[in-house]
Amino acid sequence: xxxTTQPTSMDCAEGRAxxxxxxxxxISGNEYVYWYRQIHSQGxxxxxxxxxxxxxxxxxxxxxxxxxxxxxxILPHATLRDTAVYYCIVRAFNTxxxxxxxxxxxxxxxxx
Amino acid sequence: EPEVTQTPSHQVTxxxxxxxxxxxxxSNHLYFYWYRQILGQKxxxLVSFYNNEISEKSEIFDDQFSVERPDGSxxxxxxxSTKLEDSAMYFCASIHGQGANTIYFxxxxxxxxx
Numbered sequence: 673x674x675x676t677t678q679p680t681s682m683d684c685a686e687g688r689a690x691x692x693x694x695x696x697x698x699i700s701g702n703e704y705v706y707w708y709r710q711i712h713s714q715g716x717x718x719x720x721x722x723x724x725x726x727x728x729x730x731x732x733x734x735x736x737x738x739x740x741x742x743x744x745x746i747l748p749h750a751t752l753r754d755t756a757v758y759y760c761i762v763r764a765f766n767t768x769x770x771x772x773x774x775x776x777x778x779x780x781x782x783x784x
Numbered sequence: 785e786p787e788v789t790q791t792p793s794h795q796v797t798x799x800x801x802x803x804x805x806x807x808x809x810x811s812n813h814l815y816f817y818w819y820r821q822i823l824g825q826k827x828x829x830l831v832s833f834y835n836n837e838i839s840e841k842s843e844i845f846d847d848q849f850s851v852e853r854p855d856g857s858x859x860x861x862x863x864x865s866t867k868l869e870d871s872a873m874y875f876c877a878s879i880h881g882q883g884a885n886t887i888y889f890x891x892x893x894x895x896x897x898x
Contacts, residue, residue, distance in 0.1 A: 708887075715788075715875050715889030716827060759827075770817045770879040771840055772886045774827040 676760045681779040684754075690747040692778050697741040702707030702764050705736060706772070707745045716759065716774070719745065723765075750782045772774040786810045790876050796896045800865050800866035805893045807859045807876030813888070819842070819850065820872040821892075827841035827875070833859065833873045834881075866897045 677695040684690040705768065706721040720727055720734045722743070727734045733746040747754055759777040788825050797803050811874045818830040831841040833851050850862045859878075863870055876890040 706887075710827070713821070713873055713892070715877075715891045716887075718886045718888065721886070765885060770815050770877055770885070771829050771832050772887060773829070776826060 676775055678758075678760055678775065678778045680776065681781070682749075683781050683783055684750045686752060686782055686784050687749055690745075690750040690754065690780055692706070692745040692747075692758050692760075692780065693742065693743055694745070695742045696760070696762045699740050699762050699763070703762045704765050705734065705740075706758045706761045707742050707760065708733065708764055709754075709755040709773075710759070710777070711753075719758075729767065747780075750780075752782050754780065755782045756780060768776070785836055786888070788834075788876055788878055788888050790874075790890035790893050792892040793891070794896070796898060797866055799868060799897055803863045803866055803870075803895060805861045805863075805874050805876075805895070807861070807890055809859055809876065809878035810880075811857075812880060812889055813878035815839075815879045816851075816853070817877040817879075817887070818861045819875040821875065821890075822869075822872045830861075830874075841886055849881060866895075868897050871895060871897045 679738045704721050706714040707719040720732050722734045736743045757777040759780050763773045791806045791818050816833045820826045829842050831845045832839045848864045873892040873894050875892045877887050879885050
């Protein structure tokens with residue numbers, strides 16, 4: 673798996689957009705960017721994934737740079753319940769995709 | 785939304801005892817995983833399981849660990865003789881094996897070895 677680099681922590685005001693960056697400069701052509709989050713030692717929760725196009729779902733948006741060496745997860749209107757550790761994982765789209773390497777992630781704290 | 789369920793949510797066991805953690809993956813999923821997370825540390829891959837056999841395992845998954853899918857629905861992790869350092873949250877996960885290959889995790893089983 674390609675290595676990812678994320679800031680250790682970030683703060684965001686409630687109701688504002690949270691923008692979480694991730695660097696993955698060694699990403700290969702067949703590797704996707706996945707984002708997960710973990711709320712207080714619960715099981716990691718899938719948020720979104722993408723290959724090269726920007727993606728949006730009901731939880732978040734994912735912006736991937738044209739060279740695919742970095743991406744940004746956007747939570748458009750952060751709430752207190754979005755306080756969590758956010759993991760950016762780069763992984764090939766293959767059948768053993770469940771074997772993923774979790775880094776330290778970014779601890780996002782949403783403040784009132 | 786379908787979910788991965790795990791039991792027990794919390795277990796306390798004495799050092800040297802055997803522990804079995806149980807998981808029911810999502811019903812049409814084909815690949816199953818165990819991860820663990822020691823308090824304050826990263827989520828670590830333990831083992832992957834497909835077609836009734838281990839497909840990959842990490843260095844953590846030594847002879848004290850075993851996995852089984854005994855009846856087509858449950859997926860179990862057994863620790864034969866627990867050590868203090870086995871205290872951790874154990875997460876079961878599954879993926880469909882086709883399409884998005886999104887990993888779905890259970891809520892975890894918190895194991896405390898005393």
